[in-house]
Amino acid sequence: MGDGTNLLILMFSSEPFPPYSPPAMADHFIHESKAHFWRGQDWPGKQGVDYKSGSAVIEVEAENHLVQLADGKNIAYDRLVIATGSRLYAPVEGAELPGVYNFKSLSAAQNLVERVKSGEAQQALIIGAGFIGMEIALLLRKLGVAVTQVEMTEQVMPAMLDMDTAQLTLKFMQQRGIDLRLNTKAVAFIGDDKAEGVRLESGENLYADVLVAATGVRPNLEFLEGSGIAHGWGITVDEYLRTNLADIYAAGDLVEVPDLLTGETYVHAIFLNAVEQGNVAGLNILGIDNRYEGAHRMNSLKHLDLPIMAAGLKTGDQVLQTRRDGSLRTVYLQENRVVGFQMVGDIKAAGVLRGLMNRQQNVSSFKDRLLDTTFGQGTITPWV
Numbered sequence: 001m002g003d004g005t006n007l008l009i010l011m012f013s014s015e016p017f018p019p020y021s022p023p024a025m026a027d028h029f030i031h032e033s034k035a036h037f038w039r040g041q042d043w044p045g046k047q048g049v050d051y052k053s054g055s056a057v058i059e060v061e062a063e064n065h066l067v068q069l070a071d072g073k074n075i076a077y078d079r080l081v082i083a084t085g086s087r088l089y090a091p092v093e094g095a096e097l098p099g100v101y102n103f104k105s106l107s108a109a110q111n112l113v114e115r116v117k118s119g120e121a122q123q124a125l126i127i128g129a130g131f132i133g134m135e136i137a138l139l140l141r142k143l144g145v146a147v148t149q150v151e152m153t154e155q156v157m158p159a160m161l162d163m164d165t166a167q168l169t170l171k172f173m174q175q176r177g178i179d180l181r182l183n184t185k186a187v188a189f190i191g192d193d194k195a196e197g198v199r200l201e202s203g204e205n206l207y208a209d210v211l212v213a214a215t216g217v218r219p220n221l222e223f224l225e226g227s228g229i230a231h232g233w234g235i236t237v238d239e240y241l242r243t244n245l246a247d248i249y250a251a252g253d254l255v256e257v258p259d260l261l262t263g264e265t266y267v268h269a270i271f272l273n274a275v276e277q278g279n280v281a282g283l284n285i286l287g288i289d290n291r292y293e294g295a296h297r298m299n300s301l302k303h304l305d306l307p308i309m310a311a312g313l314k315t316g317d318q319v320l321q322t323r324r325d326g327s328l329r330t331v332y333l334q335e336n337r338v339v340g341f342q343m344v345g346d347i348k349a350a351g352v353l354r355g356l357m358n359r360q361q362n363v364s365s366f367k368d369r370l371l372d373t374t375f376g377q378g379t380i381t382p383w384v
Contacts, residue, residue: 009049010075012067014056015107018043023271025106026139029113036106057084060227062245079247079285082235083278084220086253086269090127090213092198094189099196101212103136115210116143124148125198125208127186129156131299133214134169137178138306140210147178148206150198152185152215160299160310164321165342168328172306172344189213217269219254232256234267239291241281249285251277260294260358261312261339268295297340298354302347309347312340312357322371329371336364352376 013019017037024036034041044051059068060082066074088102089095101112115121124140126133129151137147151158155166156173173180189195190205197207219234230236230244234256241249241257252274258265273295283290298311316332316339323329327345331338331353338357343350352375356363369375 009047010052010077011044011049012052012055012057012069012075014054014070015105016054017106018051018053020106021271022104022106025103025109026135029109029139030142056223058223060224060229060248062227062229062248065247077247080249081278081281081285082224082229082243082248082250082254083252083274083281084223084254085274086217086219086267088132088212088214088216089218090186090189090215092127092186092188092215094191094195095213097189097191097195099191099194099211100189101210103132103212103214104217112210112212113143116140116145121209122146123208124210124212125206126150126212126214127198128213128215129180129182130159130214130216131157131301132217133212134173134306135301136212136214137173137180138176138301141176141178145210148208149173149178149180150184150186150200150206151180151182154182156180156182157299157308157310160297160314160342161308162314162330162342165308165310165328165330165344168344169306169308176305217253217267219267221254240284240289241277241292242284249281251281257292258294259297261297263294268297270296270298272296272298296354296358300347300350307343307345307347309341309343309350311342311350311354312338314340314342316340318367320367320371329373331370333363333367336362336367338363338370346373348373349375349377 018041020036021038027033028036056070057067058070065077068074087104103109123146126137126149129149137149140147155163156170157166185201186198187201188199190197190199195211197205199205221231228245234254235243235250237243237250237255241251243250253269256265256267277292280290280292301308313332316334318333320331330342332340337360338353341353
């Protein structure tokens, strides 16, 4: 790698696209924007990165400092960053059958949308009503597809939303024509050569042109088998995002890192966290010590006509809540510090609340204004 002046950066991706932002894919498919190429399609060349699209890494030989590509080539490295992300999955029988779609990569999403736009798919069945499942449902409805969505729990987005926010969100989804069934568990994808439907725990079978698994994410770790890189559900890293093996780092939707609020370690599959982790790993590879403090517990839907923002915890010793013009805003406090907030319909001031939560600032002197949509904006007093 040298002294950094002649640094050679190789980047391999199995996808045929330049680096992109998954959260911006919905806007791309609806408005045909290029916003998902958030750094620009020519980013690799501008940064001097030798970007190898359509090149899948199938094995890591850590002892020899080599990675093996699908075409049989071996590539040597001085430092290695693993950032292969994760994919949607459903822990039900038949989830690996052809015909089960996901929306976690641009390639997978493009295959799904092309079927819809070609007229081949007019009915969709989505398993799971988490944030990604909801986004897929809204996108497919926007594209004119009839959508049925099943969720095994009693509410939508159970991992992030409190019950009040979830109930209002469910109402919005139903108003958009989505047939959303709660307390409904899928036990198997059914079909011979490919998945054609889903069997429910009740014994009922549901069929659709498009089947989407969206009950969670599974890190893409299969190619690491035999590498010696320690992992549980995700790759185990230290505070510098180093793995247990020399010169190998990991970042993004496949690493287990601590939660900023709770300290609990798990995979936080959020784009914001992945970007921050990439910066930390990059600095450490260059020998600039940089510690990763922890991941943000946050998710949002800012498009598709259903603005939702949820961050932090959904419990506290004080709960502030207001309903106004069909919107719901809730802030959770613990010892006069913001530990979480939820908004649906109107997400103004979310950035300010997030800043207070991350700094753990005492808000006792102004907590009565936290629910205002103008909170955080400056006030101008007329000169008389």
